[in-house]
Amino acid sequence: IRLRAVPFPAPGEEGTWVLVTLDDITHFEALETTRQKFISNASHELKTPVTGIRVAVENLQDGGLVLAEGETSLKIILRSLDRMVMLLDDISELSRIETGALRLDPRPLTAGPFMAEFMESVEPLGRARNVRIRAEVDPAVRDHAFRADPMRLGQLLENLVSNAVKFGPPDSEVRVEARLEGEVLAFAVADQGPGIGGQDLPRVFERFFRAPATRAVPGTGLGLSIVKHLAVLMGGEVDVASELGHGATFTFRLPPSDTKA
Numbered sequence: 001i002r003l004r005a006v007p008f009p010a011p012g013e014e015g016t017w018v019l020v021t022l023d024d025i026t027h028f029e030a031l032e033t034t035r036q037k038f039i040s041n042a043s044h045e046l047k048t049p050v051t052g053i054r055v056a057v058e059n060l061q062d063g064g065l066v067l068a069e070g071e072t073s074l075k076i077i078l079r080s081l082d083r084m085v086m087l088l089d090d091i092s093e094l095s096r097i098e099t100g101a102l103r104l105d106p107r108p109l110t111a112g113p114f115m116a117e118f119m120e121s122v123e124p125l126g127r128a129r130n131v132r133i134r135a136e137v138d139p140a141v142r143d144h145a146f147r148a149d150p151m152r153l154g155q156l157l158e159n160l161v162s163n164a165v166k167f168g169p170p171d172s173e174v175r176v177e178a179r180l181e182g183e184v185l186a187f188a189v190a191d192q193g194p195g196i197g198g199q200d201l202p203r204v205f206e207r208f209f210r211a212p213a214t215r216a217v218p219g220t221g222l223g224l225s226i227v228k229h230l231a232v233l234m235g236g237e238v239d240v241a242s243e244l245g246h247g248a249t250f251t252f253r254l255p256p257s258d259t260k261a
C-alpha cells in the first residue's frame with residue numbers, strides 16, 4: 001500500500017485540510033520485481049559469452065591460437081557469439097509476446113493436415129542426432145476441425161520437439177501425438193531423455209531455469225517460458241509429466257471453445 005498525504009488550505013476556513021490517498025500497488029510492485037529480475041538474469045546470462053570472447057581475443061592478441069582446454073580461440077569466439085545470438089533471439093521473442101506486440105492470427109485448421117505439415121517441418125531437427133520424430137494421430141482426430149494460429153501453434157510445438165531431440169539420447173525416438181480428450185484437442189511431445197527430477201519439474205517453465213542435471217546441453221532456459229506464454233496467449237494450457245531417467249512428456253491443450261473451426 002502506498003500512502004500519500006497532500007495538505008491544502010481549507011476552503012473558506014482557517015487551517016489546513018489534508019487529502020490522504022491509499023493506493024494498492026501490490027500488482028505494480030510484483031511486475032517491477034519481475035522486470036528487475038529479468039534484466040538482472042539476462043545481463044548475467046550475456047556476461048558468460050562476453051567474457052568468453054574477451055578471454056579468447058586477449059589470447060589471440062598474445063599470439064595464442066589455442067586456449068587451455070585445447071580449444072582454439074576462434075572456436076570459442078564463434079561458440080560465444082552463437083550463444084549470444086540465441087539468447088538475444090529468445091529474449092526479444094519473449095518480450096514481443098509479453099508486451100502484447102504479438103498478435104494471433106487464428107484460422108480454421110484440420111488436425112490431420114496440420115500434423116502432416118508440422119512433422120515435415122520438424123523432421124530435419126532430429127537428423128543431426130539420428131533421432132526419429134514420429135507422429136501418432138488418433139484416426140478419429142484426423143478430420144477434427146479446430147481454430148488456431150498455425151504459425152504460433154507450430155512454434156510452440158517445435159520448441160517442445162527441439163527440446164525432446166536435444167535432451168533425448170542419440171538414436172532415440174520422439175513421439176508427437178494429437179488426440180481428443182472429450183472436446184479438447186491435445187498435442188503431446190514425448191521423449192526418451194533423462195527426464196526431469198521432482199524438485200525441478202515445477203520450475204521448468206520459469207525464465208532462465210535450466211535443471212542442474214542438463215546444464216551441459218546448450219540452451220537459454222527461455223524456450224519453455226516462450227512455450228508457456230504462447231499457450232496462455234492461445235487460451236490453452238501446457239503441462240509436463242516426467243520421472244527422472246524415464247523421459248518427459250509435454251502436453252499442450254487448446255481451449256475447447258477454440259477447437260471448433
Ligand code: ADP
Nearest residue numbers: 163167204210211214219220221222223224248
Ligand atoms: P533450454 O532448453 O534452452 O535450456 P527451456 O526453457 O526449453 O530452456 O528448458 C528449461 C530446462 O528444462 C532445460 O534446461 C532442461 O533442464 C529442462 N527440460 C526441458 N525440456 C526437457 C526435456 N524434454 N527433457 C529433460 N529436461 C528438459
